[in-house]
Amino acid sequence: MSTQPEVAVGRPHERVDGRLKVTGRATYAADHAIDDVVFAVLVDSSIGRGRISSIDTAAAEEEPGVLGVLGHHNAPTLPYEDNADGSYNPPGRRLRVFQDDQVHFFGQPVAVVLAESLEAAQHAAHLVEVTYHVERPSTDLSTAIGAEPVTYVRGDAEAALDPAPVRLDLTYGLARNHHNPMEPHATIARWDRGRLTVWDKTQWVGDGTQRELATVFGLSTDDVHIVSPCIGGAFGSALRCWPHVAVAALAARETGRAVKLVMARRQLYFGVGYRPAYEYRLRLGAHRDGRLIGALHDIRAETSSYETFTEEVMVPGQMLYRTPAVHQVYRTVPLDVNTPTYMRGPGYVSAVHVLETALDELAHEIGIDPIELRARNEPVADPATGLPFSTRRLQECFTIGARVFGWADRDPEPGSTRDGDQLVGTGVAAAVYNTARTGARAAVRVRADGTAVIQTATTDMGPGTATALTQVAADELGLDMHDVTVHLGDSDLPQAPPHGASTTMASVGSAVHDGAHRVRRSAAELAVGDPCSPLHGADPTDVVATGGRLHLARDPRRNDSYQALLTRNGRAWLEATGLYTPPAEETRSMHAYGAIFVEVGVDHRLGLIRIRRMLGVYDAGRIINPRLAESQAIGGMVGGIGTALLEHTVTDHRDGRIVNPNLADYLVPVNADVPNLTAIFLDGRDDHADPIGVKGIGEVVQIGIAPAIANAVFHATGRRVRTLPITIEAMI
Amino acid sequence: MQPFDYLKVGSQAAALEAARRGGRFIAGGTCLVDLMREEVERPATLIDISALQMREIVATGRGGLRIGALVTMAAAAADPHIRTSYPLISEALELSASAQLRNMATIGGNVLQRTRCTYFRDLSAACNKRAPGSGCAAREGYNRSHAILGTSAECVATHPSDLAVALAALDAVIHLVSGSGSRRVAITDFLIRPGSAPEREHALRDAELITAVEVPALPRPVRSGYLKVRDRQSYEFALASAAVALATRDGVIRAARVAAGGVGTVPWRLHAVEQRLVGGWPSAQLWRFAAECAADGAEPLRHNAFKVDLLRRTVERQLRIVGQP
Numbered sequence A: 001m002s003t004q005p006e007v008a009v010g011r012p013h014e015r016v017d018g019r020l021k022v023t024g025r026a027t028y029a030a031d032h033a034i035d036d037v038v039f040a041v042l043v044d045s046s047i048g049r050g051r052i053s054s055i056d057t058a059a060a061e062e063e064p065g066v067l068g069v070l071g072h073h074n075a076p077t078l079p080y081e082d083n084a085d086g087s088y089n090p091p092g093r094r095l096r097v098f099q100d101d102q103v104h105f106f107g108q109p110v111a112v113v114l115a116e117s118l119e120a121a122q123h124a125a126h127l128v129e130v131t132y133h134v135e136r137p138s139t140d141l142s143t144a145i146g147a148e149p150v151t152y153v154r155g156d157a158e159a160a161l162d163p164a165p166v167r168l169d170l171t172y173g174l175a176r177n178h179h180n181p182m183e184p185h186a187t188i189a190r191w192d193r194g195r196l197t198v199w200d201k202t203q204w205v206g207d208g209t210q211r212e213l214a215t216v217f218g219l220s221t222d223d224v225h226i227v228s229p230c231i232g233g234a235f236g237s238a239l240r241c242w243p244h245v246a247v248a249a250l251a252a253r254e255t256g257r258a259v260k261l262v263m264a265r266r267q268l269y270f271g272v273g274y275r276p277a278y279e280y281r282l283r284l285g286a287h288r289d290g291r292l293i294g295a296l297h298d299i300r301a302e303t304s305s306y307e308t309f310t311e312e313v314m315v316p317g318q319m320l321y322r323t324p325a326v327h328q329v330y331r332t333v334p335l336d337v338n339t340p341t342y343m344r345g346p347g348y349v350s351a352v353h354v355l356e357t358a359l360d361e362l363a364h365e366i367g368i369d370p371i372e373l374r375a376r377n378e379p380v381a382d383p384a385t386g387l388p389f390s391t392r393r394l395q396e397c398f399t400i401g402a403r404v405f406g407w408a409d410r411d412p413e414p415g416s417t418r419d420g421d422q423l424v425g426t427g428v429a430a431a432v433y434n435t436a437r438t439g440a441r442a443a444v445r446v447r448a449d450g451t452a453v454i455q456t457a458t459t460d461m462g463p464g465t466a467t468a469l470t471q472v473a474a475d476e477l478g479l480d481m482h483d484v485t486v487h488l489g490d491s492d493l494p495q496a497p498p499h500g501a502s503t504t505m506a507s508v509g510s511a512v513h514d515g516a517h518r519v520r521r522s523a524a525e526l527a528v529g530d531p532c533s534p535l536h537g538a539d540p541t542d543v544v545a546t547g548g549r550l551h552l553a554r555d556p557r558r559n560d561s562y563q564a565l566l567t568r569n570g571r572a573w574l575e576a577t578g579l580y581t582p583p584a585e586e587t588r589s590m591h592a593y594g595a596i597f598v599e600v601g602v603d604h605r606l607g608l609i610r611i612r613r614m615l616g617v618y619d620a621g622r623i624i625n626p627r628l629a630e631s632q633a634i635g636g637m638v639g640g641i642g643t644a645l646l647e648h649t650v651t652d653h654r655d656g657r658i659v660n661p662n663l664a665d666y667l668v669p670v671n672a673d674v675p676n677l678t679a680i681f682l683d684g685r686d687d688h689a690d691p692i693g694v695k696g697i698g699e700v701v702q703i704g705i706a707p708a709i710a711n712a713v714f715h716a717t718g719r720r721v722r723t724l725p726i727t728i729e730a731m732i
Numbered sequence B: 001m002q003p004f005d006y007l008k009v010g011s012q013a014a015a016l017e018a019a020r021r022g023g024r025f026i027a028g029g030t031c032l033v034d035l036m037r038e039e040v041e042r043p044a045t046l047i048d049i050s051a052l053q054m055r056e057i058v059a060t061g062r063g064g065l066r067i068g069a070l071v072t073m074a075a076a077a078a079d080p081h082i083r084t085s086y087p088l089i090s091e092a093l094e095l096s097a098s099a100q101l102r103n104m105a106t107i108g109g110n111v112l113q114r115t116r117c118t119y120f121r122d123l124s125a126a127c128n129k130r131a132p133g134s135g136c137a138a139r140e141g142y143n144r145s146h147a148i149l150g151t152s153a154e155c156v157a158t159h160p161s162d163l164a165v166a167l168a169a170l171d172a173v174i175h176l177v178s179g180s181g182s183r184r185v186a187i188t189d190f191l192i193r194p195g196s197a198p199e200r201e202h203a204l205r206d207a208e209l210i211t212a213v214e215v216p217a218l219p220r221p222v223r224s225g226y227l228k229v230r231d232r233q234s235y236e237f238a239l240a241s242a243a244v245a246l247a248t249r250d251g252v253i254r255a256a257r258v259a260a261g262g263v264g265t266v267p268w269r270l271h272a273v274e275q276r277l278v279g280g281w282p283s284a285q286l287w288r289f290a291a292e293c294a295a296d297g298a299e300p301l302r303h304n305a306f307k308v309d310l311l312r313r314t315v316e317r318q319l320r321i322v323g324q325p
């Protein structure tokens, strides 16, 4: 059997939709030109907990252009069928818009104004008078009581720690972070004879949005059509179908017209989820040489009063290092807040921050190099499952990173290097993220004109999924990239998993690969059986394809083009559905890894921390497109800078109000905060992971950034700050 | 946004006439329109003054400079005369907002910009400045960015302008005109501390227009500059800032002008710091000694106590940057 050559995969191709995006022609959710839309603007609750006593809509309804106001006082009862396992709805009772008078959090939608113009709807939303029976909300993670915990026990950590020669007891506080994608959440909904179409910002047109809306309205999923061709960033915020989507659909049903609802920036701080705040106590015991003996993790994370959101915050502590005894207690703390959700590197970002700064503290405590400490705790197999690693090249990441970054020159003494008013320090941290795969399908069709179309219901929130899938399909079909078109972001297309958790290339990429493989095989079979084909009589497994021509691997002169073959045989196209099914049981431990190196300058008199340079070295399996991979890494690093130094959603615990719900007060890094960032991806592939050898990039690149920064800050100043973000007041 | 009438005027007389009938001037709109969107501001009429002739920067006979009220922040920052004679002004401007905003925003509007206190900008929160008598949510709320100087029981919001800090250091004068004639008010008298009436932020009378800002000449030779301390390196208001001008002759400081921003309910002139400087020899000890009194009288709140130290250190640093030979 001959192997199909790789031409496109591995090359830094430009985005296939790049031109569309930079010329402003990409259609994001609110950009779809739907006729005769009604504009919807939400009215949010101005209390943090209680009941609505009255909604006075008279003044709003008098405004010219206003069609009406919907709220619990006049909204129809909706089925809201159970959808526990269908989508990313966490356990609990999801928020049911306008179904009762209860207010669960500050900013909860309590009404929606519908008008002929956006301006009229916005103004009228201010005129809706809502009165409440107010109760005092509980929003403070540090004082509230946690729910029944989830625990993990390996060995007897408590007993192991007692006699440990080195012990650390560290408590961390991690702030709530919001995704803040550039594109706000937006929905256009329209009903056509009982069938609902929704143009939405969603990372999951399938179960996430289609099935959620079907259960809200009691429809068959066949009657719900979701369209999401372009997404202006999401980072997880669009993995769930949030209440405003149901509001838009409800309003469309009530008005009998298409309804467009675009969230204001402010509303994104309570209308969709966020990375929950954590309180994380970690007790570590180690030998004098740095080998870990045991770890006790006490984890508290916020969730809402109506849903229990959990994420993979326990995993890194179980598997990143050889730790004989581990005891973890993970407690969610129900608060009068809206439900958190997945945000880039969910769980891992938070847990790895704690682990990796704690390891730095340990290295300092016992006086060994932090990279050496990690090497001494390198496991031979997954410490949690006992499974062998598929590929784990973390130590190689550290070695290469140390060389490129110039780690060897480092004076380990904190506060030892000065540059003008800045104290200069360097820090490292490891990154890890699980390589998850999910079943996926893709339809692949090669047409008689020699072009191909790929269809799959994944979406592309920005990483360049459409481009990478085009590369995979082009190579497997033996077509030029510009002859391949990828259609995605439509629930009518073959089923795909949520576009998140770094699963897309592994799952959907493998399905595309499989579909393309099948089509090429059927083309080869057609050719060898066709007496008019130069390939007649050959063994189909010897046939490969490049540049649109099928040919013998050993003898390219015997060739036939897709175009000629299909035309001769009167076939308009050849098509196949590609499938990817993950193994029922894992036989390997599969993760992407990274080693992060950071240099900071700290103007300690003024408390100013400035990143001077940053390097990430990643073991992420096969890199389909180095340009996209680098852009993912840069984005992740910038996100990590935000988490480390700036990002913090602030709640006023007196009434549950978010105090900084805008991009002037919720600070994300600006260009001036971002220095030279370098990412290196180790060459290689992980053949255990999936047929195309990828391990996923999107999450791992945001993990380990914040601890590397915090460790560098310690090295620069000798000051250990265990709360994020590390602000000026913590430094002066 | 509340619906409003829009009127574009072609002359000062027309502007003042329109204002007398009620209405708000709009220049660059970068402050006002934001607040109108949130319905914090609800003018019934906007009087667009952007066509008026107030876009000149001219030298005054007395060796100072008159900057027209409609000069944009970008134009002022780029002006060669300002850059050479008043770097504290051009630096304060360049460290403000973003390039896009500076292209729109004007000098007059900048001085009159309203506070960034988030409770002021949130209609459902108590705010004496926005809704007199409703209380101050910031005093016991989240007040990290709020003032430590010049506060009152009723209001702790900062005046957010960087430019105004430089102007306060320079003893700048605001030129005003109304139907009853023109007048001049020192910037430090023009911007008013909240006291018991925080809704009153400045001395502008009804239907009165800012025509220019005049900066007097400084004793020479002089060096000046502006330092802004904030969490991120651009596009953020100051947590603390210092505008400093020092005139040194024969190795001795003959005149000093120092003002601070990000810490006061108005731009905070630091006369006590200036007094410690005059007659002194530039040295690390002098900078520290002078800056020690920068936060005198500060009344920190729950989340902004760090500003007390930060203010002293910011002033000290900027004295060194400007004054070190």
Ligand SMILES: Cc1cc2nc3c(=O)[nH]c(=O)nc-3n(C[C@H](O)[C@H](O)[C@H](O)COP(=O)(O)OP(=O)(O)OC[C@H]3O[C@@H](n4cnc5c(N)ncnc54)[C@H](O)[C@@H]3O)c2cc1C
Pocket (backbone or CB within 6 Å): A664, B024, B025, B026, B027, B028, B029, B030, B031, B032, B033, B034, B049, B069, B070, B073, B095, B096, B097, B098, B101, B104, B105, B106, B107, B108, B109, B110, B111, B112, B113, B160, B161, B162, B163, B208, B209, B210, B211, B235, B236, B237, B238
């Ligand atoms: C995101 C953001 C960041 C910013 N960051 C900074 C910063 O870091 N530092 C800083 O200093 N500023 C900052 N600003 C504020 C900005 O500088 C001001 O919004 C701007 O200077 C206002 O000028 P304008 O011409 O747009 O005023 P407008 O919005 O047009 O008017 C503001 C007010 O002044 C009145 N007015 C305007 N001109 C006159 C006149 N000639 N006579 C009488 N009344 C008049 C108006 O009636 C209105 O009340 C920022 C603003 C934004 C939106």
